[in-house]
Amino acid sequence: MTQRLSKQRRWLAGQGSFARTVIVVATVVAATASAGIYCMVMANESEGTLIVHEWGTFTELQDDTGTPLGGINTDDEPVPEFVHRIHAKLLAPTHKVMPDFGFLSKAIPMNHQQVTMRMETPVLYFYPPAGMGSSLEADVNVSFRGGWISEFYPHAESDAPGLKKMNLSPERVGRLTWRGIQIGAAGTIPETTDPVWTTPRLENPARVVTPEGEAEDYLFYRGVGNFSGPLRVVTDRDANQVRIESRWDELGLPGVPEFTVMWLIEVASDQRLAYRQVTPGAHPAPQVLATVKRGFEETQFALDHKRRLYCEMHDQLCAAGLYPDEATAMLGTWDRAYFQSAGLRLFYLVPRLWTDDRLPLDVTPKQGSIRVATQRVMMGRIELVSDRQRALIEAMKQAPGEFDSQWLQEIPQSPARDKFLRGQSDFGDLGVAIPAYYQNYLDIGRFRNALLQNELQKDPTEALRQFASTHGITPALLVRQEPKPQEQGD
Structure with missing residues (x-):
């Protein structure tokens, strides 16, 4: 238990007064949940089950009509240089604005207009069965329908159709395969002090090592896509309202999605934050999930609102299936982008049906008797024009x-x-x-x-x-x- 909380304390230590409140909440949440979590893990271990947990973010930019805008292959959270990339300049740093940067090469515009979706920092954690005398060997395959997997670590086999001509049409399917990884093996992870990389490192997941010798406490990948997410946010500036609509039927997706709690938040330039929680309800138009007030009064902004929003999101991430330290790692990794960067944005938990359809994942242990149980929790993030x-x-x-x-x-x-x-x-x-x-x-x-x-x-x-x-x-x-x-x- 002490080890599980140590990562939370290290991140919260730098959060000032925010930490003094949240560390109590995080400790209580972790303590009350830990018995159930570890009983569940041990039960699965005794049954020979490999538990796989994943978290990540899907980000898009929508105009007032809810239309996704292209050109969002800009990167304000760069990862360390040792991370593998399918193209060195596919993701443009936001500070690169020199006149000679208009085109990175003959075929790569600085803002690629076919990029309407960012798949940001999915990480995979592995919890192997107890009593394994050695590491567990497995293949991990990820497909990205309508996108390219642009960065990943450790080493993997990558396929990005259309990359040569920088043509990312919605029909493209990018693929990534980690073949023959050893789960629970000894290996040396890369040295870095970059918080975006070190924050997801946790005590309890098993280390993964590739045949090439690269190792990490998780599998990492992210990418760019040319498609729309499952929600549309339509802005009515005159009425000061936003209408949140489901695009499920028009996307032709199977099943019935479950959209739970959402958060409409605005961060001011001084990092004061205002937000309102949105609960989807019944509306006359079938695709409308909620209509809510868009703007916030000046008195609704405060620095300490961050702690309350953090706790609400943390609770929902755990309810969706993440362990408490995993939820803490996710929110810590995206602390600046979620809670500090000025802007107006909507957050929501992406339905698992949509994630599995857009981003199929297959984990295949080489030991045929080992079963696999996956939990995938993705946060949707829609940037709106404030x-x-x-x-x-x-x-x-x-x-x-x-x-x-x-x-x-x-x-x-x-x-x-x-x-x-x-x-x-x-x-x-x-x-x-x-x-x-x-x-x-x-x-x-x-x-x-x-x-x-x-x-x-x-x-x-x-x-x-x-x-x-x-x-x-x-x-x-x-x-x-x-x-x-x-x-x-x-």
Whole structure:
């Protein structure tokens, strides 16, 4: 029990007053659940069952009509360099905004307009049966319908149809196979201090080692896709409402989905947070799950709302099947993206039916007598266009004067420069005069280029065209491009 909580305490130690409240809740939750969890694990172990748990996030950006926007292959949570990538520049760091970055290579636009979905940081944990005299050998296969698995660790066999010509049509199926991994073997994991990588490391899951000798406490992968999620959020700015709709029937998916609790949250630029919990109910239109107030009053924002939201999400993740330390690891990994990055977003638990249809997973032990029990818990995240983002875009559309990128070249390469260009600090310490229009651009947030590309397509101004030309941002012209027959196998 002490080991299981140690990871929670290490992450919460850096959370200030938030930690003092949550550590009590996390400890109580873990303590009350631990007996049942370990009894369940031991029962499965005695029956010769390999338990596999997975968590991850599916992220999309929707406009006011609920239409997913392309060009979201930007990465504000980069993983360490030792992680394997199918293409070195498929994911564009958000701080790369130099004029020569408009196209990363002949065929890769900085914001690939066929990328409408981000599959972010799924990790797989393994709990083998007790009493195994040696490690358990298994093959793990993941298919990604409508997407490419762009990053993974440890080493695996990857297939990304269409990658050569950067054609990610909805019909593509990316695949990843870890063949002959040893579950519970001794191995040396890579050294890193990167929180996005170390936070998911837990005490209890078995270590996995590949035939090539790479090892980790989990299997990691993530990717990009060209498809829509199971929910649409339609914004009515005049009525200050959002309508949350299910797309299940139009997607032609089997079964009846269960959409449980959702959270509509807004994070201010100073990290104060406001949110409301949404419970789907009965509505006249069959596809409508809920209609709720969209905006928040200034008095509804507070720094300490984060702790309450964290606890609500933690409870729901555990109820969906994660162990308490797994839920803590998931929320800790995405702490900045979920709770600190300014913006308006909807979170929901993705129905298992949708995950299994979009992302089939197969774990096959080489010992035929071993059964496999999987638990997959995915968080859906829909980024919406906030009033603040809308105002910043309008300000850029009306910006006076000429745009000159020379000031960017005058900033010396340094950690402070990278931190600024990632939008994590202001320009006060850089020693150069930063134009106000460019600060507005950074303040739009992670998917700023996707939003500006969309604006260039539907309602451009001369000022916006000049800014885009100066900084290498191209209009959104490549959305859902269908492949020619001869390209299907590329």
